[in-house]
Each structure stands twice: as C-alpha cells, then as structure tokens.
Amino acid sequence: MTAQNSDCWRWQEYHRVMPGKSYTSNDVATAGIDVGSVGSKAAVLVNGEIYSWGITRTGSNSPESATKVLDWALKDTDIKQSDIKYIVGTGYGRVNVPMANKALTEIACHAKGANYIWGSQVHTVLDVGGQDIKAIRCDDTGRVTSFLMNDKCAAGTGRGMEVFADLLKIPIEEIGEISLKIDEEPPAVSCTCVAFAKTEAVGLLRKGWSKEKVIAAYTKAMAVRMSTLINRVGLEPALVITGGQSKNIGIVSRVETALGVKCLPTPNWRENELDPMIAGALGAGIFAKALYDKSQTQ
Amino acid sequence: MITVGLDIGTQSVKAIVLNDDDKILARAQTFSGFDPAKAIQDVIEQTLKTAGITQADINAFAVTGSSVELAPSNATTVSMMSADAKTATTLFSKVQTIIDVGAEEARAVKCDERGIMTDFVVNERCAAGAGTFIEAMARALEIKMEDMGTLSIKAERASSINASCVIFGESDVVSLIHKQEPKHEIARAVYDAMADRVSSMVHRLGINPEIVLLGGVAKDIGFVTSLKRKLGVDILIPEFPEYAGALGAALIVAAKERVR
Numbered sequence: 001m002t003a004q005n006s007d008c009w010r011w012q013e014y015h016r017v018m019p020g021k022s023y024t025s026n027d028v029a030t031a032g033i034d035v036g037s038v039g040s041k042a043a044v045l046v047n048g049e050i051y052s053w054g055i056t057r058t059g060s061n062s063p064e065s066a067t068k069v070l071d072w073a074l075k076d077t078d079i080k081q082s083d084i085k086y087i088v089g090t091g092y093g094r095v096n097v098p099m100a101n102k103a104l105t106e107i108a109c110h111a112k113g114a115n116y117i118w119g120s121q122v123h124t125v126l127d128v129g130g131q132d133i134k135a136i137r138c139d140d141t142g143r144v145t146s147f148l149m150n151d152k153c154a155a156g157t158g159r160g161m162e163v164f165a166d167l168l169k170i171p172i173e174e175i176g177e178i179s180l181k182i183d184e185e186p187p188a189v190s191c192t193c194v195a196f197a198k199t200e201a202v203g204l205l206r207k208g209w210s211k212e213k214v215i216a217a218y219t220k221a222m223a224v225r226m227s228t229l230i231n232r233v234g235l236e237p238a239l240v241i242t243g244g245q246s247k248n249i250g251i252v253s254r255v256e257t258a259l260g261v262k263c264l265p266t267p268n269w270r271e272n273e274l275d276p277m278i279a280g281a282l283g284a285g286i287f288a289k290a291l292y293d294k295s296q297t298q
Numbered sequence: 299m300i301t302v303g304l305d306i307g308t309q310s311v312k313a314i315v316l317n318d319d320d321k322i323l324a325r326a327q328t329f330s331g332f333d334p335a336k337a338i339q340d341v342i343e344q345t346l347k348t349a350g351i352t353q354a355d356i357n358a359f360a361v362t363g364s365s366v367e368l369a370p371s372n373a374t375t376v377s378m379m380s381a382d383a384k385t386a387t388t389l390f391s392k393v394q395t396i397i398d399v400g401a402e403e404a405r406a407v408k409c410d411e412r413g414i415m416t417d418f419v420v421n422e423r424c425a426a427g428a429g430t431f432i433e434a435m436a437r438a439l440e441i442k443m444e445d446m447g448t449l450s451i452k453a454e455r456a457s458s459i460n461a462s463c464v465i466f467g468e469s470d471v472v473s474l475i476h477k478q479e480p481k482h483e484i485a486r487a488v489y490d491a492m493a494d495r496v497s498s499m500v501h502r503l504g505i506n507p508e509i510v511l512l513g514g515v516a517k518d519i520g521f522v523t524s525l526k527r528k529l530g531v532d533i534l535i536p537e538f539p540e541y542a543g544a545l546g547a548a549l550i551v552a553a554k555e556r557v558r
Contacts, residue, residue, distance in 0.1 A: 037469060060472055060476055061476065131465060131466065131469065152462040152463060153424065153462065153463045154463050154464075154465035154466060157465075159465055190423070191422075191423045192423075193423055193424050193425050193464075194463075194464070194465045195425030195426075195430050195431075195434060195464040195465065196402060196423070196425055196430070199308050199402060202332065203365075206332075206334070
C-alpha cells in the first residue's frame, strides 16, 4: 500500500468489501458519507453491519466528492445506490451531500463509529481530522456526553503531518514508524503552526538533525497538543483514536506516553479489519439504519 | 568609518552599508533558501561591491533578525525591536509607535523620544497576521502576491473568512472561489483580517501618533489601506521598509563604535 509518487504525503484512496458478507433485496442497506476537509469516506451497511467502504480525497466540490466516494464504496458489490434505503451525511461538507436524507455532526458519528469498532468500553474518542482535532466523551452506547475541539488553529491536525510528509518525501503511511527510528526522543518542536512547518523543518535539518529526528520532534509536539485537549475534556478509559492519525503509530504511542494510558489497539486495517479512518462514515451509516427503522414504524 | 548592518530573516537576508555620516552606500537582499550561510555571504559581497569597498574596510558589523546565530562571529547582535525603534525615530523624528510586519512575524514596538524601545508585543508561532498569510491566500486565489494589494483596494466590501489560522483561511478562500465571490472582495478580506490582528497588538501597547510601519509587508498597498482604515490614523512608511532591521542595527552599532 505504499505510494512512491509525488502524492506520497496523501493517504491512498482505496475501497474494500468485507469478506463473507452477502446482500439480497430483502436486506436493509444504509450508508454514511463523511465529507472531510481533506478526505471523503463512505460506509455501506447491510442490516446495520458494515459491508463495504471507500476512502477518497475531497475535491474542491463537496457534492462531487460525496458522489464519487459513495460510488467507490459500492464498487464490486451487488448493491446499487438506488438500493440504499437511507443515507446520512456528516463531516465538514455534510450540508453538501446531495443524496443524503439527513445531515448529522461528525462528533456524534465518530463516537457512534468508535463504539461499533471497539465496543462499549470506549468512553473517550480522539478524532484527528485533516483540519481539526476533537476530544469526545461518550457513554456505553456511543452517545456523546461532552466534547472539545480546536477551531481557531490548525496546529496538531492531520494537515500538519501531510506538510511534513510532502516536505521530506515520506509516504504518510510510513511516517509513524519512521518517527520511532530514533536513538533518543528529541524535545518537541516549539512551534506547531502548520504554515511554519516548512521553516521549522528546514531549520532543524540545517542544524544537522536527521529526517527521523525532525519527524519525531514534530510528531511529539502534535501528540502534546492532542493530549492537552483530551485532558481538558477529561480522560475516561478506554481511549481510542479515530481519523487518519489513528494509523500513525508515532502519534498513538506518544499520546499514550503523554497521558500515561494505553489506547485500545488500532485494527489491522491493512488486512481485513476496519479502518479507523471511516469511523465517522460508519457512525453515520449506523444512524441511517436507526432513522430508517424509525421511519418504517411511523 | 564603514558599518555593515545585516538582517537575517526567516525568508530573506538584507544587508546595508553605512558611511561615517550614517548615509547608505549600498543595500541588497536575497532569499535565505536552503543555504542561508551562502545567502549571507552573497548579500555582503554584493553590497561591498556596490559601495566600492572591501571586507578590510569594514569597521563595525551589526546583525539582527530571527537567525542571528548564522552571522559572522565578529558581528554585534541587536534585538529586532531595538533596531525597529532606532530606524523609525531616525527617519521620522516624533514617532513612538512602530509596527513591523515581516514574512513570519508581526510586532508592535513602543519607544521613547530618544528612540529607545520601552515595550513590545509580538505575534509569533502563528502565521495569521504575518506576510505568510498573504502569500498563502494569494496562492489559493491563484494570483501573484504582488498583484493582490492593487486588486483588494478595488473592493467596496470584504468577504467573510476565518482569520484565526492560515490553514482554515485557505479552506475558506477555496470555498469562496467556488461560490464565485469576486476575487477582489476575498483579497480585501485577507488584508482586513490581518489588519485586525495587527491593530489589536498596537492597541495593547496604546496608540501614540505618529505610527510608522516597517517590514516587507509595508510595501503592500492592500495591507496598508486596510490597516489605515482599521486604526483610523495616518501611517508613515519609509522608502525601503524591508531594510528597517538592517539599518537600525547598523545605526546602533555605529553609534556605539563612535563612543569607544
């Protein structure tokens, strides 16, 4: 799954159909579409269980991105868009999902999706998106009880990691492992402003730091910002991370160190397990199923 | 006596050569790039050549800026705020409030009538409010940075953008373009947002007219227009605002050298 081209700093687009699942016209298909600031994700569920998903980049046009990612999630399945009974849109571009029956906030969807992926023991969810970080508290059913998000500054978000990956020409999928290839953990960089990331990195490389050490210092600074947000909302175990950075072992391990707790393990998304990046879309698809059921009883 | 003033900024290096009467004999600037040591050497050589002198003629060497550690070891370090204060009070006699907006930092400096810095506020670690903001927004608007100022002053009103962060602002600009908002209104929003941040720093120090604006961004008509509107007072700008740091540092060190 490694990308070698000039786009190595972006998460690769892919789609997957869960093995061993089937769909007939008697089943209820629902979908969740999460149009994020950087990536768009769609999850297709059959009878409330994950069936397939797709991850694409968000283009400049949200409706087009939503259409594209849903087509992508339905690729190689027996389900057509017209078979889908209910669609919930979420994420930064949720009001621009033309085929959605309803739009819900990504906070509710991420908590619900995390509850599905890891189970009822999840009580704190850190969602690291392309342009925001959210610390969410939820109950055993995945219902949100409180949350905090950074909305004034992009420091510590996935976008910052992308800028570093691009600058140092390291695939985003590998940047976490590379950040751990150091003899000793360097101090965190003093400035996490995404717009200054380039100057910061160039300055450290000039000082003779290795690429690994520069990434380690930046990853640490990001993890510190995330941990501060979690502490402010109040950490109640178990903790999980969703969004692209949940797949960055450098981030996960440093958040664990900063907070002194272990996160529930990231599913093996490279194989046949769920991808924590789709938690929002998955949660939206679960809400879609509940909303469909409700509409049938009325 | 020949004095060289060097300003090593985050984006460019500026050098200035003064004669015994503090008159500017030469000035030059270049991008720092990946090899700032070479950039420093280049600007010094260029100014010496223009001034028609050699290294051996230099009597005093002053340095200021964000990367003073890269300067030759014989250089005397001057703080950026002190350099701002010296330049402003030398060029404009009654000035006590100085604003300096560079590529990655904006600051407001207060000084007494002798040109000694007494207080300052700095916007650091955040690109919103510095030149980088304009650069990023020009890129998002797909226009040249040097054209953005003239474009913005045509606008009667400003669009609404998130001004707290360059990255968020960039997303806003992209979606405004898709909504087909006029580019000049978006451009004005960018400058208004910057002017808001900068003027709030000035207000924290208290406004004492006259106000002087220094730094590379002082050459941007869009920013200057928005800042004047926001502060409601006139702003003085020297001929070469981007050399304010190098000049101030050189003036301070030259004065000390004369006393010795």
